[in-house]
Amino acid sequence: MAWNDNKNKNPWAGSNQTPPELEEVIKDFKNKFNGFFSNKKSSGAGGASKTLSSSGFKYIFILVLLVWLLSGIYIIDPAEKGVVLRFGAFQEETSQGPHWHIPYPIETLNRINVEQIRTVEIGYRNVINGNRRFGGNISSESLMLTKDENMIEAKFAIQYKINDVQAYLFNVVNPDTTLRHVAESAIRQVVGQNTMDYILTEGRVSIADDIKEKSQSLLNRYKTGLLITTVNMQDAQPPEEVQSAFSDAVKAREDKQRLINEAQTYANDILPKSRGKAARMLEESKAYKSKVVSKSEGEASRFKQILAEYEKAPKVTRERLYRETMENVLASTSKVVVDSKANSMMYLPIDKLINARQANTQVFAKESSTQQNNQGGNIRDIFRNRGGR
Structure with missing residues (x-):
């Protein structure tokens, strides 16, 4: 029975009585809940209909309210961030652990994985066919013009993650698409500032670092809440139409460099020997000169001394x-x-x-x-x- 029945008296009818057992309370609640649905209009014409008791409505309301409130409990994983929106507006940001928010439709919850490493592919797409993965080429993204007016086909893989949940959700409509456009712009800018030979040979790491720096600068300016972790140049080569001619040019350049290296090796071997031989000959000539001059001077001196004795x-x-x-x-x-x-x-x-x-x-x-x-x-x-x- 309700607390307000029996003229606001103690429902257990006396101070000496103990409260009923929990099982009895649950059983009594169950019986009243079932009676709420089983009560129908009684028989007989002109008979009065039996109305639902006010206590049944209260139990139903309390149960529904309890379930609705419990639906606001949620748990955030360690790699996630929770963003609570109240009527679509940002309310709070929660970290790992159990939390509660006002249930729908007043507040809604968005779970964002901030530790997940995401990848965007520029110039190609990985197509999965069964258990095998194939790389599909996207010419509209991969073909670029270099500083020396050569066409090059470059493919990049950019890895990133979310570092600002609020900025990721509210500042830009589609942050992932924005990152793709920003990366394409930075790639074409960096490639256009370097020659083909530099891109294909020793400039791969430097170009990737420049692309990462320029892309991150634009993302910070747009306040997308994204952080680029790595930029990898997957492949860079001339277009297929000129691949054979470029291979011949590369081979000729390699032969040229090989001959230069061989000539430099020979020069490094023969020049020191020649310089040493020349220095040795100079020293020998100086020694011979000194020897001949000293000997001649000594012979002349001795001859003068002997001449004096010969005259005697x-x-x-x-x-x-x-x-x-x-x-x-x-x-x-x-x-x-x-x-x-x-x-x-x-x-x-x-x-x-x-x-x-x-x-x-x-x-x-x-x-x-x-x-x-x-x-x-x-x-x-x-x-x-x-x-x-």
Whole structure:
């Protein structure tokens, strides 16, 4: 029975009675709920109809209100953000955990995954056919003009995520489409500022970084709430119509570079050797010059000293010069000269003399002709012998 029945008295009729058990309350509520639908008009003409009791309406209203209020409970996952809208206007932003909002139609909830990495494809589309994935080319997006007025076919994959939920929902009508248009504009701008060779070779990473920077700047200006994480150049090549001609040009350029590298390698090998040889020859010539000059100066000095002694004893000096000269001349011959007045019985080891003379001949052949005929040297020896006497 209702609390306001029985003239606002205690429904348990006395202060000494305990409240009924929970099962009895639920059973009583169930019986009254069933009786609400089972009550019909009674029989008999002119009989009075039986109306629903006011307590049945209250129970129904409370139940419906309870269910409606419970429908406002929601749980946000760690990777999500919840945005509550009241009659379409932003009310609040909630993070992970359980929350409650006024149920529909007063407030609505939008769940946005802010950790999901999304991808937009420029110049191609990945088409999934069964379990296989095929890359479809989009010429209207991939064909671009470079700085050196060459056509190039470039494909890019841009990965991004949501970093501002409120801006993503309310500032731009379709942020994902806006990002595609912004990326296409930035790609064509960057490609148009570089040559084809730079794009195809060493400029791939630099171009991707420039595209990311320019695209993010435009997205921040539009306040889309999107953050670009990576920009990857999937492929870059000349159009199919000129692919063969471009391949020939690339091959010729590679051959040119190879020949240049080989020539540079050869130059790096031969030039140091030539420079070292030239330096060695210069040093040898300087040493030879110093040696000849010093020797000449020494010989001239010694000749002057010997000349003074020669003037004192010319006959002895001439005899000594003659003997030394004949010794040098006869040393290179295999003949043995014996004085006819000598004792014929004297033993002469001719074979040993011949061998000794041949050995002297070989040593003598190695000496310079200038040293053999150098009179100054002979005079010096003569003077030494005289001094020994």
